[in-house]
Amino acid sequence: MTQPFRLPTAGRLDAAGTVSFIFDGKPHTGLAGDTLASALLANGVHLVGRSFKYHRPRGILSAGAEEPNALVGIHRDPARKTPNVRATVQELYDGLAAVSQNRWPSLAFDVGALNDLGAPFFSAGFYYKTFMWPRAAWERLYEPVIRRAAGLGTAPDQPDPDRYSNRFAHCDVLVVGGGAAGLAAALAASEAGARVILADEQAEPGGSLRFEAGAVIDGMPGWEWAQRTAAQLAARDNVRLLTRTTGFGYYAQNMLGLVERLTDHLAAPHPEAPRERLWQVRAKRVVLATGAIERHMVFPDNDRPGIMLASAARTYLNHFGVAVGRRVAVYTADDSAYAAAIDLKKKGVEIAALVDLRPAPQGAHVEEARGLGIEVLAGHAVTGTEGRLRVRRIDVAPVNGGAPRQIEVDALVTSSGWTPAVHLFSQSRGKLAFNEATQRFLPGQYVQDAVSVGAGNGTTGLGEAVAEALQAGEKAAKEAGVSKARAKVPNLEAGSTERWSSGMAGAAPGAEAGKKAMAFxxxxxxxxxxxxxxxxxxxxxxxxxxxxxxxxxxxxxxxxxxxxxxxxxxxxxxxxxxxEVGLTTFRPPYTPVTFGALVGHGRGALFEPTRRTPIHTWAEAHGAVFEDVGQWKRAWYFPSGGEDMHAAVARECRTVRQSAGIFDASTLGKIEVVGPDAARFMELMYTNPWQKLAVGRCRYGIMLREDGFIYDDGVVGRLAEDRFHVTTTTGGAPRVLHHMEDYLQTEFPDLKVWLTSTSEQWATIAVQGPKSRDIVAPLVEDIDLSDEAMPHMSVREGRVCGVPARLFRISFTGERGFEINVPADYGLSVWEAVWAEGGKHGACAYGTETMHVLRAEKGFIIVGQDTDGTVTPDDAGLGWAIGRKKKDFVGIRGLKRPDLTAPGRRQLVGLKTSDPKTVLEEGAQIVADPNQPVPMKMIGFVTSSYWSENCGRSIALALVENGSHRMGERLHVPMPDGAVEVEVVPTVFFDEKGERTNG
The missing domain is CATH 1.10.10.1100 (BFD-like [2Fe-2S]-binding domain)
Structure with missing residues (x-):
């Protein structure tokens, strides 16, 4: 299979690297390094798709990410079908299979092209005017039809089997764009000592140097300089070079989103390799070297296959070695298109004519074109084209009147100038400024720590762009706080090509000629x-x-x-x-981003990370059954000798009360609050008073939301005047830290306080029960465990098993209890030592279900189970935890709202069933009269319900309207087998006086 439009004397690809691919079922060949677009053009294929509304034949317009026409489907296998892939970006690999879109039954013969005949009826506003009546027909008739017609490609019908990854990164300088300006900026910043990330969407950096064949930088061809510079940067320890990586979004505080394509260019990627990687980069300074985008000319029938941008024709010629046609015309209102005509002519391509809309173009490039024998038609316009599936003729006429002429062609390249790619700058909330001289919008007022360089900043000359970028890179490094040396400025020789100009936007004269012709x-x-x-x-x-x-x-x-x-x-x-007319808003993403890249790294087993405590392997080896609590795997219960869950929990509950139990509490959230204003901060964040809490003592704390409802709770120990060890619920650790940070940064920024999550730093071993001190004592050094020296609600720092430890005397069971906090690396060895001592006293290991039962026996709440987001401290019977003399804390104003102090609120109470063996369902509703008509009035619901082996009966906690005033009242709980009568009782079912906590 030959490639008829591949020129042996042009391009940079190796002719020996032949690869095969398929387009619409037909086999073709290309070269390694091709894009799908360049390979198709090498085979003479210009027709690649159909337009969205009119189904007009469309060809390849560009050579980059701006491509609007050449959208294809890439099919790797039945589960890997990706629609709307830009052929100009998709790299060729052996065996690639691509299909055209938006056509039926074939690309060459598309029934949908009938829409083109009805174009006069489908003009602007057609949908708004047509589908408004009759109104009832929208959902039944119009919407289904429109939705079926919407879109270009076909969405995949199977789950995405690919893997994706996510990375966070910080750097001093982030450079977006790897053209000459971007490389120069990264070079300068890295030589100044900055940590640099350079991201470029192409497989190889170089930008416009791909097509600027005459550019010379630092004494060598521009493309060669770009590859050498990229290699130098990649070899530096302080530079991360990301190719095939698009900067798609610029967000607050210099955070940018990048997507790196990892395997889309490979024929057989490793099955475990991620397809794409999302980079979330926070940079001290950003250099935007995003280049410029060439505009097409607007004239009748300017959309036929074979009509493309001048820069694209140069890219396919000078980089890929592909001629876009054998007889090519050029239509322009800009200087840069002359370079396309000259390059094509020098490689043996016939230039039928160079049509310049401007009346008197001047410059060396004009003379060079004429010197090569190219006919330059100044002051002329293309007034139409012909050709069904590919352009074959253009109509040309003088702008000021005169005889028209027809010119036979097989390709037409156009340029009306260049538009700086200011998308990321606009996303950063920067303000654009209109340049009257060049008629372009350029970066104006910066909002974030960024700078634009090169063509993206309106700088058209290559020499000026590189010099500007070098200065910007060096300055960015200095502003980021690093500056080691001045970067070496490359020398620009006279051979540098600098032909860019702004051109002329808008429709050319004759754009509306004829009733049927359309100027797109x-x-x-x-x-x-x-x-x-x-x-x-x-x-x-x-x-x-x-x-x-x-x-x-x-x-x-x-x-x-x-x-x-x-x-x-x-x-x-x-x-x-x-x-005065304004400019539309640029929003992310800059180019389409897959849903997989944004969220796909969290799929299957990775959908939610599984967290295991340091003691997990021991629990697993001892037969624990686990449950998921947040992201943690926690031992639920430890069955022994064929026990079911109920028997195991009953045994564990008895053992804890009679002897002792050992519990892995490592999952508790732990936050270190440190600083001169730590106590003041705690006063503001919790309802309790903290200023007078003595060092070495603990307090149960309640945290509220602004509306006055309970947000979290936990025991807090004061380790020093300026240091608190805060514990939170297992599932609440991240949100509590976020809650604290939010208030510290927005409401109390004057406080000198630092917050650190230490949840993973400490392994926590709870030893609870009458024998707990006997178990712990042999292992503890430097700490007096007597009741006088270390009473209930105390914390001491010392050593346990020779390991630095924080020892708390606290209890979530109502028994004498200790919680040993040791560095996580020592958690398992300390647990095994505690377990060995516990065995001497008949202790057992217990899990979360037993923990729940034991705490319910004492009426201790679990936030999120016994609260539902509408419970205040008074509702939960915790009004004593509110500092009555405190003038301010988060939620104090919410607590004063009339609704939160009104009678009849649901309050936490205990429930005893008439039949002690009946265990209520958690979540079951509560009614006063089971015989009332349906719908019944529900006055509350069961929050916790268990069989208590220690009480010899079922117990339950519930939120009931006006519950504290219903003590002794009989209520009913509808259950599947009928209503169950319950008595309202206090929340404490075991050791009502609390004597066991102190032994």
């Missing part, structure tokens, strides 16, 4: 110049309204090649300067 502004959404004019005529004055009325700029390419055209046409119609 936005190719992907089939928006014409006539549509833009019609929108203005029908009252659209804001460019945002014009955008939505016509859908220009709303496709997946976000109008990269069309926005300025639409804006210019609208401004002409309105008779206003372009800045």
């Amino acid at each position: 502004v936005d190719f992907q959404n089939d928006v014409t110049a006539k549509d833009i004019r019609q929108a203005v005529q029908e009252g659209m004055r804001s460019i945002e309204h014009v955008k939505r009325f016509t859908t220009t700029g709303m496709a997946t390419d976000q109008g990269k090649t069309s926005n300025l055209h639409a804006l210019t046409i609208a401004s002409e119609m309105l008779g206003k300067p372009i800045p």
Whole structure:
């Protein structure tokens, strides 16, 4: 299989690296390093798809991410079908299978092309005007049909089997764009000593140097300089070079989102390798070297396959070695298109004519073109094209009148100038400024710590762009706090190519010639110049309204090649300067991003990370049954000798009360609150008073939301005047830390306090029961465990088993208890030592179910189980935990709301069933009269319910309306087998006086 349009004397690819691929079922060959677009063009394939609305034949327009036409489906296997892939970005690999989209039954013969005949009826605003009546028909008739017709490709019908990954990174300088300017900025910043990340969307850095064959930098061809510089940067310890990586979003505080394509270019990627990686980068300084995007010319029938941008033709020629045609015409309003004509001519491609809309173009490039025998038609316009599936002829006429002529061609390349790619700058909330001289929007007022360089900043000369970037890179490093040395400035020799200019946006003269011909502004959404004019005529004055009325700029390419055209046409119609008309808003992502890249790294077993305590392996080896608590695996119960759950829990409960139990409490959230204002901060965050809490003592603390409802609880120990050890519920640790940080940074920024999560630092071993001190004492050094020296609610620092430890005397069971906190690395060995001592006293290991039963026997609440987000401390019987003399804390104003102090609120109470053996269902509703008509009035619900082996009966906690005033009252709980009568009792079922806590 030959590649008829591959030129042996052009390009940088190795002719020996032949690969095979399939497009629409037909086999082709390409070269390693090709994109799908370049390989198709090498085989003479220009027709690649159909347009969205009119199903017009469409070809390859560009050579990069701005491509609006060449969207294809890539099929690796039945489960890996990716629609709407830009052929200009998709790298070729052996065996690649691609299909065209939005056509039936075939690309060459598409029934949907009938829409093109009805184009006069489908003009701007068609949907808004047509489908408004009759109103009832929308959901039944219009919407289903429109939804079936929407989109271009076919969505996958199977779950995505690919893997994705996510990385966070910090750097001094992030450079987005790996062209000449981006490489120079990264070089300067890295030589100054900064930690640099350079991201570029191409497989190889170089940017426009891919097509600027005459560029010379530092005494060598520009492309060679780019590859050498990239290799130097990649070899440096302080530089991370990310190729195939697109900066798609610029967010607050210099955080940017990048997507790295890892395996889409490989024929047989490793099955475990991630397909894409999401980078979330926080940079001290950002350098935007995003380049510029060439615009097409707007003229009748400018969308035929074979019509493309001049820079694309140069890229396919100079980098890929592909001629876009044998007889090519050039149509331009800009200097840069001359380079395309000259490059093609020098490689043996016939240039049928160079049509320049400008009346008198001047410069060396014009003379060079004429010197090569290229006919330059100044002051002429292309007024139409012909060719069904590929352009075969263009109509040319003088702008000021004169005889038209027809020119036979098989390709037409166009350029109306360049638009700086200011998308990321705009996303950073920077303000754009309109440059009257060049008629372009350029970066103006910066909001974040960023700078734009090169073509993205409106700098057109290569020499000026590199010099500007070097200065910006060095300055960025200095502003980031690092500056080691001055970067070496590359020398730019006279051979550098600098032919960029702003050109002319808008529709060319003759754009509306003929009733049937359409001059397209936005190719992907089939928006014409006539549509833009019609929108203005029908009252659209804001460019945002014009955008939505016509859908220009709303496709997946976000109008990269069309926005300025639409804006210019609208401004002409309105008779206003372009800045007064405004510019549409650029929003992330810059180019489409897969859902897999954004969230796919958390799938299957990774959907929620599994966290295990240091003691997990011991529990597993001793037969523990585990339950999921938040992200943690926690031992639920320890069956022995064929016990079921109920028998195991009953045994564990008895053992704890009679002897002792050992419990892994490592999952408790732990937060270190440190600083001169730590006590003041605690006073504000908790309802309790903390200023006078003595060092070495503990207190149970209640944390509220602003509305006055319980948010979390836990025991807090004061380790020093300026240090508190805060514990939280297992599931509440992240949100409590976030809650504290939020208030510290926004409401109390004057306080000198530092918050550190230490949940994983400490392994926590709870020893509870009458024999707990006997078990712990032999292992403890330097701490007096007597009741006088270490009473209940105390904390001491010392050593346990020779390991630095924090020892708390606290209890969640109502028994004498100790909680040993040791560094996590020593958690298992200390647990085994405690277990060995416990065996001497008949202790058992117990799990979370036993913990729940024991705490319920004492009426201790669990936030999130016995509270539902609408419970106040008074509702939960914890009013004593509110400092009555405190003037301020989070939630104090919420507690004063009338609704939170009104009678009849649901309050926490205990329930005893008439039949002691009946265990209520958690969540079951409570009614006063089971015989009342349906719907019954529910006055509360059961929050916790267990069989208590120590009480010899079932016990339950419940939230009941006006519960504290219902003591002794008989209520009913509807259950599947009938209503169960219950008595309202206090919440404490065991050791009502609390004597066992002190032994």
